[in-house]
Amino acid sequence: MYDFVIIGGGIVGLSVGMNLGKRFPNASILIVEKENKIASHQTGHNSGVIHSGIYYKPNSFKAEFTRKGNESIVEFCKAYDLPYEVCGKFIVATKESELPLLQNLYQQGLENNLDVEKASAEEIKEQEPHVKCLEGIRVRKAGITDYTKICQKYMDLIQEQGGELKLNTRVIGIKNTEKSKVLETTQGTIETKFMINCSGLYSDFITRLDGFKPPAQIIPFRGEYYKLKSEKNYLVNSLIYPVPNPEFPFLGVHFTRMIDGSVHAGPNAVLSLKREGYKKTDFDLKEFFEIVTYKGFWKLIQKHTNEGMKEIIRSFSKIAFVKSLQQLIPEVTINDVISCQAGVRAQALKDNGSLVDDFLIIQNKNSLHVCNAPSPAATASLEIGKYIVNQISS
Template sequence: MDRIDSGTRTMYDFCVIGGGIVGVATAWNILRRDPSAKVILVEKERALAAHQTGHNSGVIHAGIYYEPGSLKAKLCRRGAAWTKEFAAEQGIPFRECGKLLVATNQLELDRMQGLVERARLNGIDAELLDRAALREREPMVAGLAALFIKETGIIDYRQVTAALARLVTEAGGEIVTGAEIAEITERGDAVTVSTQHRTWRTRRLVACAGGQADRVARLAGLKTDFQIMPFRGEYYRLPAGKSQMVKHLIYPIPDPELPFLGVHLSPTIGGELTVGPSAVLALGRERYTTFGFSARDVADILKFPGLGKVAMANFKTGIREMRNAVWKRGYLREARKYCPSLQLSDLQGKHSGVRAQAVMNDGTFVDDFLIRSTERMVHVINAPSPAATSALPIGEMIADRALAAR
């Protein structure tokens, strides 16, 4: 917990801001690389994994969607294998259930061929299924064809984060929660990090602040030509009696022009079956209800120079997503494209997550992971999906960068 204590007499080698899975994985990787390092991790919430890490669908992605050669593609492939290996070592439940990407019309069939080529370039085993093979494998799913990705799995990333945090503290690292950063000052020999009640000095700072990444960067004196835009994704849980209606993750063929993957059916490691998410511009970076609102966050959205271009480029999609967020029948229509047996009464227990998406001032979405550095700081600016899958190699990459700069 955050204590009233100046703390400035202790010099840390590394201070990590952010207790999501990327931040905790970074702290762990620093200590793996240098067990003698004095490391502290600071999280503003009272618990770790409080935001994106604890509000996602728990998918271990194989990496089929991502541009060959991109950080997303490289780190997702390594991360998927490493996550499974880590989970097995730590006794964390996971299941390699596989994913079916289902084409329901000719346009999606054409797009699926592009995914076949992308799978080849990214080294992913992808099996094409015709209508009959799809129906045999998943009798409740309708489509013209499907692409089966065997390596995709499910896990609870909160458990992964908790295991990483335990390893950090066992290696001598400190974790402080309930401590919101108010000031960051970089000088020639150190970085000073302060909350309202406590101050730390560190030789290197690593910021993995997720939905607050732009604000933390500005606190640290970085010029920001981007802003974090929050997009809320709403999920429904299906009734317990329908939790076994599919064996695999069931995804639509995504629109390559959009950064989101569409409404999908997701078995969870806890035995539930969810359907979602939608994707609407949220009125709060950390607000998880349909009408959750933060005046500060809304003011930042309205002042953002790229807002108009984002709105114009995604107008039709945005209207559809907002309609579905408040009109359950519209949401149901999206899911029934590939699962026609779903009924309105099946959509129960709505819950949400918020995706932090970096958008440049010209209105373009940052598609890949984005990291900005100064002499003594490394800031993870954009780490959207598949950041949870990729967290271990992302943390390794950041740790290597921070250690090399010492």
């Protein structure tokens, strides 16, 4: 019997495993992952941004963990010689109507104790000469990294501590005994004193298997990206974001310079018809049925019909997608971009149609469930791991 079993080998589950090993050096720790490698889904499909925390409500988990995580993830990269760059980011207003929203965002950045400053269009052009805007916010500590490599280092450290990893192991049932949990998996049964659910896109499913009703249901949103052709990479030097629409729960299409030097543009946000549906044609009847029979989903649709239709149009029309990009960099043309890998965001949705806008972690007697940890969970992973481990009594 293990002392701890973590379900999910993404960046949050691995951070939890690493921090458990530090706090309980004599404990037996196992990570079970249903794929044949770690970091296969949200972690392995994200844009590699080291976020600052400017977008998140003051005093929320996201604001606190991202601000601290921005520093701790950089220190981790330095300590283990992993690739990173603190290249900074601009959030820019391209319309007069966005200026009050930009000011509100700036004030929120100050409330979150971030290194942010207002920047004029001329100041922005000094670093990003191809951006067209009225003014913006400079976020100095935003950066880029490779979270897959960070995950591999987390795993190396877990194994050095004596922790184990079982791949190709899907949890299909959970039974409770008086002092333990028995996990039924595709590779046999596993018994543990304490279970931690970090299963991302299937976090609500595992919570239900454990006999609890999750406070929200996971709805998968696919984010589709284009990338600039290599000869056009000169158009972007850092990270360039629009002012987010406060009525819509996603950040809008933006430009991200990746750690390998390429430049990705996106993502949009469209409903995925399968939890791990990275292609438009991916479909799972059971999972689709779960989405369309959930009342919270239809309330979400009613709230965001117009924005949702724009996202769908961008999904099927390259012209529409590029027009959104041209709001930031007018020089970008339809011939400058090619489609590339999409990601899927696990977003928790409440019955009333509101998206859970913070990390959601619930604890029971001998289990803990991370029910919502979308972006910026990678940036905040070390802090989330520390927090979770501190909730567990010795």
